Amino acid sequence: MLALFIRTFIFQTAYVDGSSMYPTFEDGELLIVKKYENIIKHPKYTRGEIIIFSPPIKGNKKLYIKRIIGLPGDKISIEGGKLYINDKLLNEPYIENDLYTEAIHLAGPHAISEDELFVVGDNRHPGGSIDSRTFGEVPFKNVVGKVSYRIFPLTKIRHFDSYNEKDGA
Numbered sequence: 240m241l242a243l244f245i246r247t248f249i250f251q252t253a254y255v256d257g258s259s260m261y262p263t264f265e266d267g268e269l270l271i272v273k274k275y276e277n278i279i280k281h282p283k284y285t286r287g288e289i290i291i292f293s294p295p296i297k298g299n300k301k302l303y304i305k306r307i308i309g310l311p312g313d314k315i316s317i318e319g320g321k322l323y324i325n326d327k328l329l330n331e332p333y334i335e336n337d338l339y340t341e342a343i344h345l346a347g348p349h350a351i352s353e354d355e356l357f358v359v360g361d362n363r364h365p366g367g368s369i370d371s372r373t374f375g376e377v378p379f380k381n382v383v384g385k386v387s388y389r390i391f392p393l394t395k396i397r398h399f400d401s402y403n404e405k406d407g408a
Contacts, residue, residue: 249275251384253291253302259360259368260304262335263289269391270304274384282379284356286310286324289386289399292358292377294369302383305370306333309357315349317342317372322359338363343372354379 255268264270272291284290288307293299309315314325320339322329334340340363351357355376360368371377389397 255304259362261362263333263361268389270386271388271390272384273387282382284310290358291383291386293381294374295377295381296374304386305358305360307356308359309351311351311353311355313351315351315357316347317345333361334363341365345372351376
């Protein structure tokens with residue numbers, strides 16, 4: 240009973256399925272997702288945090304993992320393969336070799352709505368990530384939780400509770 244309570248309201252585990260968050264996460268890694276913040280209060284999100292969510296795609300039953308890039312009120316644009324937030328270049332040390340970011344369906348500057356997030360995978364290779372550039376913003380209500388730890392493989396255990404722009408995650 241206690242385990243069910245913890246999994247439902249406090250934490251849950253999630254496996255990385257695919258390469259959309261490479262190089263930060265690789266296929267098969269096991270994560271701990273912090274859920275309680277979304278349940279006990281209106282959630283606060285920070286640019287750079289990594290979340291697990293249900294994408295706003297009809298008929299989709301799969302959870303996605305992506306990095307928060309845009310917050311409510313932000314203006315997002317992609318110019319010359321680079322992401323801009325409120326007309327300022329976003330420092331993204333977590334993407335591989337300064338890859339070109341495709342705009343996909345994002346045409347021109349785009350304002351992020353209240354109670355929604357703009358999320359992008361770290362894998363910027365063409366076709367490397369299906370994210371807000373494809374399906375639009377993610378409503379707060381679709382967020383399951385924030386990635387807190389990588390616990391497998393054991394050689395890569397790491398805490399992800401807060402974003403550090405210097406090391407990228």
